[in-house]
Amino acid sequence: xxxxxxxxxxxxxxxxxxxxxxxxxxxxxxxxxxxxxxxxxxxxxxxxxxxxxxxxxxxxxxxxxxxxxxxxxxxxxxxxxxxxxxxxxxxxxxxxxxxxxxxxxxxxxxxxxxxxxxxxxxxxxxxxxxxxxxxxxxxxxxxxxxxxxxxxxxxxxxxxxxxxxxxxxxxxxxxxxxxxxxxxxxxxxxxxxxxxxxxxxxxxxxxxxxxxxxxxxxxxxxxxxxxxxxxxxxxxxxxxxxxxxxxxxxxxxxxxxxxxxxxxxxxxxxxxxxxxxxxxxxxxxxxxxxxxxxxxxxxxxxxxxxxxxxxxxxxxxxxxxxxxxxxxxxxxxxxxxxxxxxxxxxxxxxxxxxxxxxxxxxxxxxxxxxxxxxxxxxxxxxxxxxxxxxxxxxxxxxxxxxxxxxxxxxxxxxxxxxxxxxxxxxxxxxxxxxxxxxxxxxxxxxxx
Numbered sequence: 001x002x003x004x005x006x007x008x009x010x011x012x013x014x015x016x017x018x019x020x021x022x023x024x025x026x027x028x029x030x031x032x033x034x035x036x037x038x039x040x041x042x043x044x045x046x047x048x049x050x051x052x053x054x055x056x057x058x059x060x061x062x063x064x065x066x067x068x069x070x071x072x073x074x075x076x077x078x079x080x081x082x083x084x085x086x087x088x089x090x091x092x093x094x095x096x097x098x099x100x101x102x103x104x105x106x107x108x109x110x111x112x113x114x115x116x117x118x119x120x121x122x123x124x125x126x127x128x129x130x131x132x133x134x135x136x137x138x139x140x141x142x143x144x145x146x147x148x149x150x151x152x153x154x155x156x157x158x159x160x161x162x163x164x165x166x167x168x169x170x171x172x173x174x175x176x177x178x179x180x181x182x183x184x185x186x187x188x189x190x191x192x193x194x195x196x197x198x199x200x201x202x203x204x205x206x207x208x209x210x211x212x213x214x215x216x217x218x219x220x221x222x223x224x225x226x227x228x229x230x231x232x233x234x235x236x237x238x239x240x241x242x243x244x245x246x247x248x249x250x251x252x253x254x255x256x257x258x259x260x261x262x263x264x265x266x267x268x269x270x271x272x273x274x275x276x277x278x279x280x281x282x283x284x285x286x287x288x289x290x291x292x293x294x295x296x297x298x299x300x301x302x303x304x305x306x307x308x309x310x311x312x313x314x315x316x317x318x319x320x321x322x323x324x325x326x327x328x329x330x331x332x333x334x335x336x337x338x339x340x341x342x343x344x345x346x347x348x349x350x351x352x353x354x355x356x357x358x359x360x361x362x363x364x365x366x367x368x369x370x371x372x373x374x375x376x377x378x379x380x381x382x383x384x385x386x387x388x389x390x391x392x393x394x395x396x397x398x399x400x401x402x403x404x405x406x407x408x409x410x411x412x413x414x415x416x417x418x419x420x421x422x423x424x425x426x427x428x429x430x431x432x433x434x435x436x437x438x439x440x441x442x443x444x445x446x447x448x
Contacts, residue, residue, distance in 0.1 A: 024056035026203040031193035034064035036276035064189030072096035085248030089149035127169035136177025136185040151185025156199040198266035213294035307343035314352035364428035406441035419444035
């Protein structure tokens with residue numbers, strides 16, 4: 001095994017470990033667009049779902065079948081009809097939907113049942129349970145349009161789904177429901193997935209879709225200046241929906257967004273829109289810091305706050321690599337525990353990605369900003385500036401007139417942000433006595 005592999009694998013594995021721990025025992029509802037299956041993505045998606053389940057996540061998989069039903073209709077010379085984005089399901093369309101659902105359920109169960117050969121999950125056995133977990137009601141006649149056998153979710157059998165998940169099985173749902181009298185109704189994958197996620201109070205609702213997510217400027221074309229917005233607060237997403245035209249096509253910006261908003265308002269912590277075209281999109285979204293698609297959350301996951309005793313371990317883990325390469329002066333656990341009230345941290349999804357400490361010298365009306373650290377995973381995202389701004393606010397609140405840093409490698413970053421180089425003799429007497437002349441750190445001061 002090469003040294004290069006060891007060097008890259010170990011920090012990578014350590015970086016994903018907190019997410020593996022965080023998601024163990026959680027429930028994910030995954031809505032898989034029929035277009036993903038038509039594009040031949042089912043084997044790789046099944047592999048990733050099996051991998052996620054093997055790490056302790058409970059999964060409900062809801063498949064779509066829009067293109068498959070349309071293909072069946074075309075083969076029978078029958079036109080696919082929609083109104084306001086909802087299929088009008090006549091007798092022929094209902095037969096086509098039942099045929100497509102049966103075929104897709106067979107394909108999905110087969111790909112999980114064969115042990116996923118020639119994949120990292122080879123030999124794994126995924127139990128899959130499906131059944132009549134959804135009770136439906138008709139859409140009825142809306143604005144003069146009779147939707148016939150198209151339906152809406154009336155009730156979700158939460159107890160049976162939960163029992164199946166607790167048994168260790170993956171639950172598979174088709175976008176079909178039945179009335180108490182046994183009448184079949186064609187539903188949409190998006191509504192089934194959203195309703196099930198709300199009723200289960202799932203931890204995540206994930207849509208694997210044709211779209212890459214929501215762009216920072218949804219009304220403008222994709223570009224380097226208009227990337228995917230990886231995190232949308234719920235209130236921002238709601239405001240965006242009000243600005244967008246009604247979404248009838250699955251490629252419309254608001255199509256999946258409206259279901260994500262509904263889920264979050266219904267108690268689902270996080271909803272995601274991911275591109276099935278990207279290999280490993282599920283893994284990238286669930287186990288990587290910034291993810292790949294758009295996540296809608298009830299509040300910002302990133303939190304800038306003062307540290308507590310519970311954060312000591314996370315701070316030590318963050319700064320240890322920088323102490324090892326000489327960027328930071330080594331601090332032991334006892335010192336950090338003693339000074340924990342001096343620390344400010346940036347926490348994202350329960351993981352600390354940045355920290356800085358403020359040590360005041362009131363007699364000199366100044367304070368030292370120390371242990372300034374930002375994880376390599378989030379460098380370049382503005383976390384350093386956020387920490388500096390909070391430290392400045394804390395210093396001003398103490399009535400101080402300046403802050404200073406001692407650094408050997410990052411002086412240019414501080415100079416670009418208003419710090420000026422001074423002689424070490426400038427330091428307050430108490431700090432000057434602890435100055436390490438062998439290290440020859442640069443002293444940089446910023447007036448507040």
